[in-house]
Amino acid sequence: MARLSPLLLQATPVTVDHASGCYLYDSEGRRYLDFTAGIGVTSTGHCHPHVVEAARRQAGTLIHGQYTTVMHRPLLELVDALGPVLPEGLDSLFFANSGSEAVEAALRLVRQATGRPNVVVFHGGFHGRTVAAASMTTSGTRFSAGFSPLMGGVHIAPFPTAYRYGWSEDEATDFALRELDYLFTTVTAPDETAAFVVEPVLGEGGYVPGNTRFFQGLRERADRYGILLVFDEIQTGFGRTGKFFGHQHFGVRPDVITMAKGLASGFPLSGIAASEELMSRARPGSQGGTYGANAVSCAAAVATLEVIEKEGLVANAAARGTELLAGAHERATVAVGDVRGLGLMVGSEFVDTDGAPDRDRATAAQQAAARKGLLLLTCGPYMNVVRMIPPLIVTGEQTEEALDIWSEVLAEV
Ligand code: PMP
Numbered sequence: 466m467a468r469l470s471p472l473l474l475q476a477t478p479v480t481v482d483h484a485s486g487c488y489l490y491d492s493e494g495r496r497y498l499d500f501t502a503g504i505g506v507t508s509t510g511h512c513h514p515h516v517v518e519a520a521r522r523q524a525g526t527l528i529h530g531q532y533t534t535v536m537h538r539p540l541l542e543l544v545d546a547l548g549p550v551l552p553e554g555l556d557s558l559f560f561a562n563s564g565s566e567a568v569e570a571a572l573r574l575v576r577q578a579t580g581r582p583n584v585v586v587f588h589g590g591f592h593g594r595t596v597a598a599a600s601m602t603t604s605g606t607r608f609s610a611g612f613s614p615l616m617g618g619v620h621i622a623p624f625p626t627a628y629r630y631g632w633s634e635d636e637a638t639d640f641a642l643r644e645l646d647y648l649f650t651t652v653t654a655p656d657e658t659a660a661f662v663v664e665p666v667l668g669e670g671g672y673v674p675g676n677t678r679f680f681q682g683l684r685e686r687a688d689r690y691g692i693l694l695v696f697d698e699i700q701t702g703f704g705r706t707g708k709f710f711g712h713q714h715f716g717v718r719p720d721v722i723t724m725a726k727g728l729a730s731g732f733p734l735s736g737i738a739a740s741e742e743l744m745s746r747a748r749p750g751s752q753g754g755t756y757g758a759n760a761v762s763c764a765a766a767v768a769t770l771e772v773i774e775k776e777g778l779v780a781n782a783a784a785r786g787t788e789l790l791a792g793a794h795e796r797a798t799v800a801v802g803d804v805r806g807l808g809l810m811v812g813s814e815f816v817d818t819d820g821a822p823d824r825d826r827a828t829a830a831q832q833a834a835a836r837k838g839l840l841l842l843t844c845g846p847y848m849n850v851v852r853m854i855p856p857l858i859v860t861g862e863q864t865e866e867a868l869d870i871w872s873e874v875l876a877e878v
Contacts, residue, residue: 565593665711672812707783
């Protein structure tokens with residue numbers, strides 16, 4: 466008899482049978498309000514009819530048109546559909562399957578394009594589980610412990626996590642930029658640095674939004690030293706934060722973005738976008754893979770972009786996100802040291818009476834919520850942040866429903 470490996474850790478005891486919109490149903494027909502959205506993936510809701518229809522149609526036409534062998538129509542349609550929503554000048558695209566692969570594609574690109582070996586990442590960042598992406602991940606040793614040596618050439622600078630330091634946003638930003646300059650003096654010379662790789666909002670690292678002055682500081686240094694600025698938009702892209710891409714809150718121009726999750730409503734698809742000039746500095750053929758840009762995934766992505774546009778999901782994410790953040794603030798008890806987020810990424814950080822991270826209480830809250838029919842996840846280096854990341858189609862009634870359950874949970878834990 467075969468069974469699933471214990472390597473897999475599951476956050477809830479739920480076995481899902483089917484799903485629709487913002488709800489999952491288990492095999493006994495029990496309904497759960499899904500405020501995990503498959504970790505920020507099913508932005509158009511589960512099984513959106515327009516996405517399902519596009520995928521069904523494509524699966525009956527062409528499933529796998531291997532893109533280093535032949536070109537296929539859904540891929541060309543996806544490139545066209547992305548044109549209007551990509552940041553200005555980032556109109557050259559490459560596609561893979563998962564977020565980690567997109568991060569690796571970005572890494573290969575920036576190293577080749579600059580001829581420089583090193584990248585600077587920011588403390589608390591999560592970029593994936595493949596060995597190179599895990600080497601760039603600093604949101605918890607659980608993502609890298611035990612399989613060192615990791616990839617070389619990765620240096621870590623602070624992210625302005627004001628709450629953690631007990632500082633104001635300004636103090637945390639000054640510190641982060643000063644330390645970055647110090648890193649350039651002591652550890653990695655700027656002219657050996659290919660890129661900064663940074664999330665607009667730390668995702669797995671605890672739902673910590675960056676800020677305009679910090680990202681402008683990165684942009685200035687990038688321009689001064691010929692370093693490329695890579696925004697990892699895998700969790701923050703496609704409307705999640707209330708703008709199409711997360712970095713757009715900060716008015717800072719990226720050189721490269723990575724994308725995945727919300728791109729194709731759950732079909733595996735990821736990619737990177739950069740300027741044609743930058744992409745052409747890398748060797749043709751240096752990126753690829755058997756399954757990249759699967760035809761059904763591409764068709765689902767085109768349909769996803771249509772739904773995002775037609776149903777006004779970016780504006781909905783902004784409006785519902787504001788309500789959810791305010792609601793989580795109002796309900797916070799003494800066990801919740803901080804509530805923060807951007808758009809439909811809302812985190813509540815649990816602390817004990819001394820203000821130390823309280824992972825047990827966060828886990829208890831997450832489990833209590835699941836028992837009450839609300840699915841949530843934890844995140845953060847200490848796993849003490851409970852996050853709400855619903856589909857972008859979430860309604861005001863559903864955020865109220867979630868907040869009512871959240872009140873009961875907080876009273877219980
Ligand atoms: N980057 C970010 C910002 C992410 O949030 C994630 C996934 N949580 C990844 C990269 C890795 O994506 P994947 O799990 O699809 O490899």
